[in-house]
Amino acid sequence: MTVTELVSYDEALASYDPVMGLEVHVELGTRTKMFCGCSTELGAEANSQVCPTCLGLPGALPVVNKAGVESAIRIGLALNCRIADWCRFARKNYFYPDMPKNFQTSQYDEPIAFDGYLDVQLEDGEVFRVEIERAHMEEDTGKSTHVGGATGRIHGASHSLLDYNRAGIPLIEIVTKPIVGAGERAPEVAKAYVAELRELIKALGVSEARMEMGQMRCDVNLSLRPRGTEKFGTRSETKNVNSLRSVERAARFEIQRHAAVLSSGGTIIQETRHFHEDDGSTTSGRVKEEAEDYRYFPEPDLVPVAPSREWVEELRGTLPELPRVRRMRLREEWGISEHEMQSVLNAGAVDPIVATVDAGAPADQARKWWMGELARRANEDGVELTALPITPEQVARICALVAEGSLNDKLARQTIEGVLAGEGGPDEVVEKRGLKIVSDEGALGTAVDEAIAGNPDIAEKVRGGKIQAAGALVGAVMKATRGQADAARAREMILEKLGVEG
């Protein structure tokens, strides 16, 4: 194997124009498999969710899951696709033990959805339209464990073990048309497309689309052509790129690798490549079999799917507000900039903020906590915002306590800390930790008197009209009350006692 020196990204782009194709597999969240009634529940013991159909036992016959077809149509519609009025399944024949039937039931030349597009927004707000070639129905494969080799790899394994619980779980494969014209932004477009698609799938409710769980997987096909030429170059197919960041890195790496091979006079081999999370590189996998080698043919055990136009329109009526439209609406409602909205999106804070606003908090307050204290904590703990042990309702309650003057920001932060530490809901934490703001006139009055007595010089300045010096006295009051005083009220009282007008 030869190691190719990469050329720099800028150098690659100076000479070549990248063309990408993205294939995304989405595992549907149906209760049962695509062609049999076995459960799709995760975490079951090995080979406990299998039956004669998904094990490919002789004589077993598949029947299509209606919810799977429905999800496929809804995905197609959300991607602005045309929906076939008649289509069939096809057998994709291959020899590998992850499918006990020795074929995968898929669709070939008659996909259920085709000719669509998805508009994706890049970080600077530019909208890029990604054309969709097709979305088709198929089934997932079983899970292999390779034994006897180094770190579970297939190479060097003495044998493999198969669990077929996943075999037959519905998949929708969504294939883009060649993405041209993205230029140096190709990796960014790839990432934005997968991110937007994931939001869309989640909004449709057809899958949780959790990439880290393999519920959404991306293959990045990439080729380069010399700048100014039309003909596509030979592509490589980087398989199973399973995070948004990896999609961007894989595209970037392949651009640099292809450029290095091509500019040194070499040729790109059409092959499968594996992506490595650790250093962002790809390495050669198997040389791609010719498409004909799958010997596709119409599945004789299933009858055609012919969705009536009434059914399609009925399903169109169930489409949710599309994520990009929703984001634009929320951005206006919240009165924030594109850039701020992008940060909210990147932090995964859109839904928590919406839920907090729904629970009664003002949008700016909800955003402040989720994007501030809570985002920081999630980041520290390396978890998603929504995985933090605090609910939007609890955040809304904290906002309410701040609004009514029971908490200030500092105390609110301590309350959040308490909730996250499992000490109970906001009210309970405030009670247990004694966090309520000191606004009771007696206690506050004493603290104010002490602050004035302890800082005669400053008090004199304030009396003399230097009102801004009162801040130091407020500080002293806050210190004496360990931050629990109502700062605004303390300031009023200080000015009052010193006989000056605020």
Add this chain to the structure above:
Amino acid sequence: MPGISREEVAHLAKLARLELKDEELDHFAGQLDDIIGAVAAVSEVADDADVPPTSHPLPLTNVMRPDEVRESLTPQQALSGAPAQEQQRFKVPQILGEE
């Protein structure tokens, strides 16, 4: 002109992981060619007439089932026909050779 060549039969055998001897290749290539010829004769008849190709003998569409869980086999039942098993999984021989 033959419908399928000896080389194509050898290629198909490789894809299906069937080890065929030379005389078997000759034998099957001849037989498959006859079968393909017979099918081609049917296609010819259907060619000009408006007979659409069919993949299913019954004029049915949209046979679907509701998304309701049905009982699966037990792992013991599922594995009962497996030539080898380990850790409640189907045990299969080495997938990739040393190449």
